[in-house]
Amino acid sequence: MGPYILRRVLATIPVMGVVAVIVFLMLRLSPGDPAAILAGDQATMADIAAIRERLGLDQPLLHQFVVWVGELLTGDLGKSIYLNRPVTGLILERVEPTLALSISTMIFAILFAVPMGVVAAWRAGSWVDQTIMGLSVLAFSVPVFLIGYGLVIGFALRLDLLPVQGFVSLWDNPVGFARHLVLPTMTLGLVYMALLARITRATMLDVLNEDFIRTARAKGLAEPRVLILHALKNASVPIVTTIGLGIALLIGGVVVTESVFAIPGIGRLTIEAVLQRDYPVIQGVILAVAGVYVLVNLAIDLTYSALDPRIRF
Amino acid sequence: MSTARAIAPVSSAMPGEMVLDLRGLRTEFRGEGPPAVAVNDLSFTVRHGETLCIVGESGCGKSMTALSLLRLVPRPGGRIAAGTAMIGGRDLFTLSEPEMRAVRGGEIAMIFQEPMTSLNPVLTIGRQIAETVMVHENVPWSVCMERALAMLRAVRMPEPERRLHEYPHQLSGGMRQRVMIAMALACRPRLLLADEPTTALDVTIQAQILDLIRDLQEQTGTAVILITHDLGVVAEMADRVLVMYAGRKVEEAVVDELFDAPLHPYTRGLMAAMPHLGGVGAGRMRLAEIPGVVPALTDMPEGCPFAARCGRASAECRAAMPPLEERRPGHLVACWHSGESPDA
Numbered sequence: 001m002g003p004y005i006l007r008r009v010l011a012t013i014p015v016m017g018v019v020a021v022i023v024f025l026m027l028r029l030s031p032g033d034p035a036a037i038l039a040g041d042q043a044t045m046a047d048i049a050a051i052r053e054r055l056g057l058d059q060p061l062l063h064q065f066v067v068w069v070g071e072l073l074t075g076d077l078g079k080s081i082y083l084n085r086p087v088t089g090l091i092l093e094r095v096e097p098t099l100a101l102s103i104s105t106m107i108f109a110i111l112f113a114v115p116m117g118v119v120a121a122w123r124a125g126s127w128v129d130q131t132i133m134g135l136s137v138l139a140f141s142v143p144v145f146l147i148g149y150g151l152v153i154g155f156a157l158r159l160d161l162l163p164v165q166g167f168v169s170l171w172d173n174p175v176g177f178a179r180h181l182v183l184p185t186m187t188l189g190l191v192y193m194a195l196l197a198r199i200t201r202a203t204m205l206d207v208l209n210e211d212f213i214r215t216a217r218a219k220g221l222a223e224p225r226v227l228i229l230h231a232l233k234n235a236s237v238p239i240v241t242t243i244g245l246g247i248a249l250l251i252g253g254v255v256v257t258e259s260v261f262a263i264p265g266i267g268r269l270t271i272e273a274v275l276q277r278d279y280p281v282i283q284g285v286i287l288a289v290a291g292v293y294v295l296v297n298l299a300i301d302l303t304y305s306a307l308d309p310r311i312r313f
Numbered sequence: 314m315s316t317a318r319a320i321a322p323v324s325s326a327m328p329g330e331m332v333l334d335l336r337g338l339r340t341e342f343r344g345e346g347p348p349a350v351a352v353n354d355l356s357f358t359v360r361h362g363e364t365l366c367i368v369g370e371s372g373c374g375k376s377m378t379a380l381s382l383l384r385l386v387p388r389p390g391g392r393i394a395a396g397t398a399m400i401g402g403r404d405l406f407t408l409s410e411p412e413m414r415a416v417r418g419g420e421i422a423m424i425f426q427e428p429m430t431s432l433n434p435v436l437t438i439g440r441q442i443a444e445t446v447m448v449h450e451n452v453p454w455s456v457c458m459e460r461a462l463a464m465l466r467a468v469r470m471p472e473p474e475r476r477l478h479e480y481p482h483q484l485s486g487g488m489r490q491r492v493m494i495a496m497a498l499a500c501r502p503r504l505l506l507a508d509e510p511t512t513a514l515d516v517t518i519q520a521q522i523l524d525l526i527r528d529l530q531e532q533t534g535t536a537v538i539l540i541t542h543d544l545g546v547v548a549e550m551a552d553r554v555l556v557m558y559a560g561r562k563v564e565e566a567v568v569d570e571l572f573d574a575p576l577h578p579y580t581r582g583l584m585a586a587m588p589h590l591g592g593v594g595a596g597r598m599r600l601a602e603i604p605g606v607v608p609a610l611t612d613m614p615e616g617c618p619f620a621a622r623c624g625r626a627s628a629e630c631r632a633a634m635p636p637l638e639e640r641r642p643g644h645l646v647a648c649w650h651s652g653e654s655p656d657a
Contacts, residue, residue: 220418
């Protein structure tokens, strides 16, 4: 187990390296010149050239890459071109709303999706199953922003139950924090929930047909115990895998959801940085997000052996 | 055996006392079209300490009979359409679901054919045995685990203390079937249903498992219904034999009587299809096979379901189902021609 973990952790290094190369090249090769944007409308060619030189953008690509990676290795993500502040600080400032939204979304989705999928599989073919699966197709098909605006119109504007948009820090006002998170969480969580419910149902259907489920019933166990201990534990590996893969989905959704609800998180930071061609910020954000994704999936891989004793490393 | 009295006998049972009295069981499957009758008007009894073997080809309703007794017929589609099953003065088929759960694993336990897939792969052996004890006897978990260990010893599991904490994939097929038996007998059931418990095992292991079942039965007095298609197993284990064909009982007799004087052509066919060692012409003799296959459950012929495969079938056979008749004391058979000499 120990050597396996070490190997898996080491294996993330080349992955992150590839991410770094792709991020770097994608930005440099895309049209748009940050120096021109920074210089403004009135700037002369000489002004722009001076800014380019100051930022090192006049250097060859390879040189820029080496300098950037060298700084990365010392933990320095660089300075924002636009705000002239360290990228690390910018990301840390914006991390709380995004982290809060992502975690609440995961909890919301898992809490609803897994029981829904289990019940749908247990009563496969019944109206309960058909209703749950129908709703999940709907939730999966409607775009995130449409769900978001729909919920805002309903719960915030018509019923006036919840704030329309914005974010309050947990440390400042826990109640306000929770109230502000409800609608974004539902918006982002519905898609995720739909995906997870379908995977849970499909996996549970397979497991419920297994001989050992018949054995469990023949022992006189009640259905909840059969479903949760005997069936769900066997179905957990594919479900947990989907939870991990779904984080990629979540990251895309966070950007849209933060825009809809005007939440000052990483998603908004990314959009602003892209619009301003703020290379260091974009690079920093993508690297940080990719790092989180890789680490979460590493953690999930490592839980497999706890869920299924047949998986040993 | 050295493990004598490893487990307590079934409580409050007298030798020869009736354990199960099944009458008129009919198990159907409904889909599109006419219902498929998997078990048709089946009646039998089992007594304390007795082993009843149910014999027949695949698809003749043996397993469905066992699942019907536990009311675990696959749903949706399957249902018990008629019958009564008296055990301990109650009819299983009228019990509520919670009452039925107390019967499953408590009064009636079952061992399945596939030891490789019948145990939960993600739970330890000990936990799976102890769990049965917990739901039926409502005792502390530590007591359940002690019972699990005692049961592993009773089924002669090597290194029981270690096995308790292992998972099914760490055990061989024979050991898994021992675990299934330990699990089934953990709550001292009055009736054990063993559905082809040795079919999936190596021949040498088969004999060990059968010995084990017989020894444990002698210790506990549990009644056993052993489902098999192997007449060798029948000869070894049975007190009484019930031959099923296409969901019906076609013959029933005490084991010696059945082997000495089988009356139904199907029973005779099964016996002729069994290989003998060292018999006349041994070595190069062709086994007699029964031509044809069991008719589809949705498309049962009007008369005797075996008529299409039977060498002695007459117009009478095709017209009407023969009734079960007691041709000799304790020997029931459903065949229009059973009174005739077999060689005719």
